[in-house]
Amino acid sequence: MAEILIKNGFVIDPSRKINGDVMDVAIKDDKIVEKVGSGAKVIDAKGKVVMAGAVDVHAHVAGPKVNAGRLMRPEDKLFKSPDAQEHYRMEMGFSIPSTFKTGYDYARMGYAFVMEAAMPPLHSPHVHEEIHDTPIIDEAALPVFANNWFVMEYLKNNEIDNAAAYVAWIIAATKGYGIKLVNPGGTAAWAWGLNCLGINDPVPFYDITPAEIITGLIKTNEYLGLPHSVHIHQNSLGDPGNYTVTLDSLKLAEGVKARNKFGRDSVMHSTHIQFHSYGGDSWANFESKAKEVMEYVNTQKNITVDLGCVTLDETTTMTADGPFEHHLNNLNHLKWANVDVELETAAGVVPYVYDKNIKVCGIQWAIGLELGLYAKDPMRTFITTDHPNAGPFIRYPRIIKWLMSQKAREATLDTFKYKDKVIDATNIHGMDRELTLYEVAQMTRTGPAKALGLSHMYGGLSAGLDANVGVFDLNVKNMPSDPEMIEKALLRASWFIKSGQIVVKDGEITGHGNKRTVWVNAKVKANPQVTRDINEKFLKNYTVGIGNYPVWDALAPNPLVIDIDAEA
Amino acid sequence: MPKWITQVGCPYCGSSCDDIECLVSDDGKKILETRNACVIGNEIFHHVSSPDRPKRPRMRQPDGSMKEVTYDEAVDYTAKALIKAKKPLIYGFGSTNCEGMSAVARVAERAGAVLDNCASICHGPSFLAIFDNGYPSCTLGEVKNRADVVLFWGCNPMHAHPRHTSRYSIFPRGFFTTKGQMQRTIISIDPRETDTAKLADYHFMLNQGHDYELFDAFRTVLRGHDIPAEVAGCKREMILEAAEKMKNARFVMIFFGMGCTHTDGRNHNVDIAISLTRDLNTHTKASIMAMRGHYNIAGPGQVWSWQFGFPYCIDLSKGTRAHMNPGETSSVDLAMRDEVDCFVNVGTDAGAHWPIAAIKHVKKHPVITVDPNICMASEIADLHVPVRVVGVEEPGVVYRMDNVPIQFKKVIDGPEGVPSDEEFFDKVYTRMCELTQTEPIWVHVKEHAKASSSLEH
Numbered sequence A: 001m002a003e004i005l006i007k008n009g010f011v012i013d014p015s016r017k018i019n020g021d022v023m024d025v026a027i028k029d030d031k032i033v034e035k036v037g038s039g040a041k042v043i044d045a046k047g048k049v050v051m052a053g054a055v056d057v058h059a060h061v062a063g064p065k066v067n068a069g070r071l072m073r074p075e076d077k078l079f080k081s082p083d084a085q086e087h088y089r090m091e092m093g094f095s096i097p098s099t100f101k102t103g104y105d106y107a108r109m110g111y112a113f114v115m116e117a118a119m120p121p122l123h124s125p126h127v128h129e130e131i132h133d134t135p136i137i138d139e140a141a142l143p144v145f146a147n148n149w150f151v152m153e154y155l156k157n158n159e160i161d162n163a164a165a166y167v168a169w170i171i172a173a174t175k176g177y178g179i180k181l182v183n184p185g186g187t188a189a190w191a192w193g194l195n196c197l198g199i200n201d202p203v204p205f206y207d208i209t210p211a212e213i214i215t216g217l218i219k220t221n222e223y224l225g226l227p228h229s230v231h232i233h234q235n236s237l238g239d240p241g242n243y244t245v246t247l248d249s250l251k252l253a254e255g256v257k258a259r260n261k262f263g264r265d266s267v268m269h270s271t272h273i274q275f276h277s278y279g280g281d282s283w284a285n286f287e288s289k290a291k292e293v294m295e296y297v298n299t300q301k302n303i304t305v306d307l308g309c310v311t312l313d314e315t316t317t318m319t320a321d322g323p324f325e326h327h328l329n330n331l332n333h334l335k336w337a338n339v340d341v342e343l344e345t346a347a348g349v350v351p352y353v354y355d356k357n358i359k360v361c362g363i364q365w366a367i368g369l370e371l372g373l374y375a376k377d378p379m380r381t382f383i384t385t386d387h388p389n390a391g392p393f394i395r396y397p398r399i400i401k402w403l404m405s406q407k408a409r410e411a412t413l414d415t416f417k418y419k420d421k422v423i424d425a426t427n428i429h430g431m432d433r434e435l436t437l438y439e440v441a442q443m444t445r446t447g448p449a450k451a452l453g454l455s456h457m458y459g460g461l462s463a464g465l466d467a468n469v470g471v472f473d474l475n476v477k478n479m480p481s482d483p484e485m486i487e488k489a490l491l492r493a494s495w496f497i498k499s500g501q502i503v504v505k506d507g508e509i510t511g512h513g514n515k516r517t518v519w520v521n522a523k524v525k526a527n528p529q530v531t532r533d534i535n536e537k538f539l540k541n542y543t544v545g546i547g548n549y550p551v552w553d554a555l556a557p558n559p560l561v562i563d564i565d566a567e568a
Numbered sequence B: 001m002p003k004w005i006t007q008v009g010c011p012y013c014g015s016s017c018d019d020i021e022c023l024v025s026d027d028g029k030k031i032l033e034t035r036n037a038c039v040i041g042n043e044i045f046h047h048v049s050s051p052d053r054p055k056r057p058r059m060r061q062p063d064g065s066m067k068e069v070t071y072d073e074a075v076d077y078t079a080k081a082l083i084k085a086k087k088p089l090i091y092g093f094g095s096t097n098c099e100g101m102s103a104v105a106r107v108a109e110r111a112g113a114v115l116d117n118c119a120s121i122c123h124g125p126s127f128l129a130i131f132d133n134g135y136p137s138c139t140l141g142e143v144k145n146r147a148d149v150v151l152f153w154g155c156n157p158m159h160a161h162p163r164h165t166s167r168y169s170i171f172p173r174g175f176f177t178t179k180g181q182m183q184r185t186i187i188s189i190d191p192r193e194t195d196t197a198k199l200a201d202y203h204f205m206l207n208q209g210h211d212y213e214l215f216d217a218f219r220t221v222l223r224g225h226d227i228p229a230e231v232a233g234c235k236r237e238m239i240l241e242a243a244e245k246m247k248n249a250r251f252v253m254i255f256f257g258m259g260c261t262h263t264d265g266r267n268h269n270v271d272i273a274i275s276l277t278r279d280l281n282t283h284t285k286a287s288i289m290a291m292r293g294h295y296n297i298a299g300p301g302q303v304w305s306w307q308f309g310f311p312y313c314i315d316l317s318k319g320t321r322a323h324m325n326p327g328e329t330s331s332v333d334l335a336m337r338d339e340v341d342c343f344v345n346v347g348t349d350a351g352a353h354w355p356i357a358a359i360k361h362v363k364k365h366p367v368i369t370v371d372p373n374i375c376m377a378s379e380i381a382d383l384h385v386p387v388r389v390v391g392v393e394e395p396g397v398v399y400r401m402d403n404v405p406i407q408f409k410k411v412i413d414g415p416e417g418v419p420s421d422e423e424f425f426d427k428v429y430t431r432m433c434e435l436t437q438t439e440p441i442w443v444h445v446k447e448h449a450k451a452s453s454s455l456e457h
């Protein structure tokens, strides 16, 4: 590592409100600096866009359900895997790529950080084994909590300090990052084959409601002062008419203030909101409620969302929302994997084809984009596909193309078999907003970095931040009239520098970088009751010993630990 | 003072018990006593201290005898054999850790080898069924805490997985199963009256090879249709009664073993077992699980799926992409077609488990066995490389039969100078790079700080 100077690019850095000014970016070792010496390696970025490394707030890239998908879908590799690049590992798979391909593909698009969105605590060694085998990109993982026996027990009795002590222990033991909720209570119900579709449905046996779990975990999160807010996949995902459930659960954040030292303002991140913005009461009258949902989100400054855009591909759905996958499987009758995890959570995996010739798929596609176009605050609205659920992450540039170009949207709409029906059920047709690259940088870099409490490392190009810099062949002053060129330029960076190392040149990988695992170590007061409860459950109900449960340091050999003292 | 080490993982069967206690001698070199392990498990822990254990590689000489060589010579021989071969086959992995599997995967990719594991000859048909029909499963704790109807289809845990029934499936008192065995209905489906069958509330002693029909009968009944008076040698009344039990259960668990995968129907038996599980989920909660044989035979299926996208039968000989096609790229089939020109047996005993004809074919070319013990595969090999015993002398991640990762600790020091599988294959990799004058690909830091105690409560 040494010094690099990226010269004369159009710099887009929303963290400093810089929008396309011609500037240089200087790098020394693994950090961005004010200036470098004359011996620095010079990269000529003239006529190109320079942005910070992108931050993916939500993707399923490592762990048991991702791997269940890989294992059960050999067809995802067949005719869909590129040739290995010389000097690099093989790259297998499309919607659920191998760990090597995952790292390479993210790097090619200029991504520096990816959040694995759902880690079952019991399987955390597996998640870290995969993260460790994913080159280049920094990663963190969110342990799931909303169906956990301890959490439900403590929250039922309103014992936030106990919930916090337990959550802090799990986050440290699993080398996790924050608090993920997936179908609160519903996944616990699934252990008996049931579900909770509304936020006031009691969870069978546990005498608590999804609303109480959500509220309790928001409190727990702010009690601990974690870098990220709670990250929630709400109840009733994918059901016609679910937007009311979505609004009801979003409202639980009203009036709550963020308490943390990381510059985060949000107290709730609502993920893949596309799947939660549905109207109608059946697949026959299924329609978009993107406007209603986004209008609410726009008014609530303490909520962030990511889109979960449908990309119209054959993909692999996977979620800790076990009952949803079972339900989906009853709709498409393809193969179905399920993994219920003792005391903690569940997961399901079902392949899915988002087919342009199916009306519902077209409507879903429109809803994802509408949400992005109705968003008033791109700093709180992030681009995702809930990879691989609504489509693979390598389609991010395609989504950006759609968001930036009405022409591209209408062209896609024209390919739909039921174009008119899709138009009737949505607002996409005729929406003339076209996002700017500046807004895209907010939605893919500065915004998610802030929501994750990582603005001190990612999301901008100020001196002192990590030297993650992408150069893309796009001229902001003279954007291509052909929207395809946007996708092409963003899919393969001209240059990508990760932590000060050049890892991509002309769209090809040139190095393995020095990936890190980011995790949070939250200290709380010793809590004898929680310690006793943990020991007892391990003795009586778990099938793994407590001594073998915390993830070994060796599994995260390149850690970046964020220490928090919740008592301070 | 000898010291008790607790929560030790047992490196034997797929139950992967992690509650073993070992009394370790003062010098940290010998296990004096164990607690909690079953007879087989206990044997493993004592066997490591056996004086007959090989501690240096041995290479076959022109006169047929075996002669001790250094590990460096063994590394060099292996690297050269792999480079020279057009289609080497690296097979085994029932008994090593994921770190070793990962190291071998890198070697295999560089060598353009076929990478395969013991599933190829045991639960391979299960994978075929999973590719077609999925795998609605759960962790073993769910069985312990919830299951009130448990089926054992073509498996006999009382012998093959001795503590499975006490830790997970029949006897334990779980959260919702506080009465333990009393609260569970056990159904055994086996043509033989096994010890598991003797424990069962219902034993379907079906005609051998007629599993598919019996599964089909259960599905038919559950869907509300009638069946003949006798199916697969089993009486209609008994089928109806058991089907009713399943339907009214709170949580049905189906375990299946070699009796399903290695009888007529093979993958089709597993396929219909999965379909039965799916059907049951319309009535109640149901789950299914393969009784994987060894403590980490689920491991290669995991590691290689995230590295190559396939669990087994992975042909890397193209160099550009991995290719999996069991029947074409499966070990025994490759051997029988004489397509393999170098065979590496790792952490298993192909000599004992393979058809003799297949072994005869691979014997025409270099055969290398990497395994802690003397076994048939080590005795037919041109090179035998002893390694440390995972779970006793070497820590590492293993995947239990339910794909739960368990961090197995190290209990005692291995014999002086003996490497782990991972170390040996990392050296082979480095040597291959030297010999071919190529750069190693992304060799990241590997260290075994292991077993953090700071987080223990």
Ligand code: SF4
Residues within 6 Å of the ligand: B010, B011, B012, B013, B014, B015, B016, B017, B036, B037, B038, B039, B040, B041, B042, B161, B162, B163, B164, B295
């Ligand atoms: S049941 Fe299996 S894993 Fe458990 S002690 Fe016995 S051999 Fe070892």
Ligand SMILES: [Zn+2]
Residues within 6 Å of the ligand: A058, A059, A060, A117, A233, A271, A272, A319, A386, A389
């Ligand atoms: Zn998700």
